[in-house]
Amino acid sequence: MDVGVVDGLRCAGCGSEVVVGSRFCPSCGAPISTPVAPSPSCIVYLFGDRFAGRDKLLSVDERLPGSNARVQKEALAREMFRAAFASLANEGYLSLVLGHKTILLFKSGAVFVTLHKRGAPEGGGLEANILQALTGDPRKDSVEDVVRRAIGDESIDPWGSAIEQTREHLLGRGYFVKEERGGLGRLIPGRRLQPQCERIATLQGHVPTVQALLESLANRDPALNKQLGEDIKKGITSHYKTREIDADE
Secondary structure: OOOEEEOOOEEOOOOOEOOOOOOEOOOOOOEEEOOOOOOHHHHHHHOHHHOOOEOOOOOOEEEOOOOOOEEEHHHHHHHHHHHHHHHHHHOOOEEEEEEEEEEOOEEEEEEEEEEOOOOOOOOOOHHHHHHHHOOOOOOOOEHHHHHHHHHOOOOOOHHHHHHHHHHHHHHHOOOEEEEOOOHHHHHOOOOEEEEOHHHHHOOHHHHHHHHHHHHHHHHHOHHHHHHHHHHHHHHHHHHHHHHHHHHHO
16 A cells, blocks of 8 residues: 655645544545654744844845744845755755855855755755755855855845745645635735645744754854855845846946
């Protein structure tokens, strides 16, 4: 008998809807394995008020699903990437090395990524995007360059793009559902994603684990952790620099 898995609240064996916590599919009877928890970057997004600063005056904010708390969008995206890199390093997919970049005659600190193995992390999220963005050549895989490639060149809102990519992954796993707009809302382009608050709430227990992961990185190598944050920010903001150069040309 095939073993079903929960993926977006459906049995992988027959496609029937499955209630979270069920041991067997109500339609085909296949055993239901325990669903894999979303990746650390996803947990940071869902519970961003535990990782990023609250919204401040004149800052661009992001409303979190479920709690409706508002946090600083830039800080949220940065911490999502930091958690993704820390998770991949912890699981042996890659290692982070503090070094220097030389631009003309000037050297500046930078973190470089050494790829150890490819694959699809079970939790998905930005972790999967980072692995896809790696070339395997540490000279070309500075954190700044990897972040820029992971976001994609077409983004006009790089912080929002990182968040949207994560939201799309969570949609596929049933933590969001598509909702048709009604009334005047039909005139608004795009779609509306409705968070499944009760299901999201079941993930709160993973918050301390992700916090401990980030604290371990910071305590183990404070200099690397500081540079990692700076390089992630550079990788995100480099999209604006690229567009300015293109406009001048």
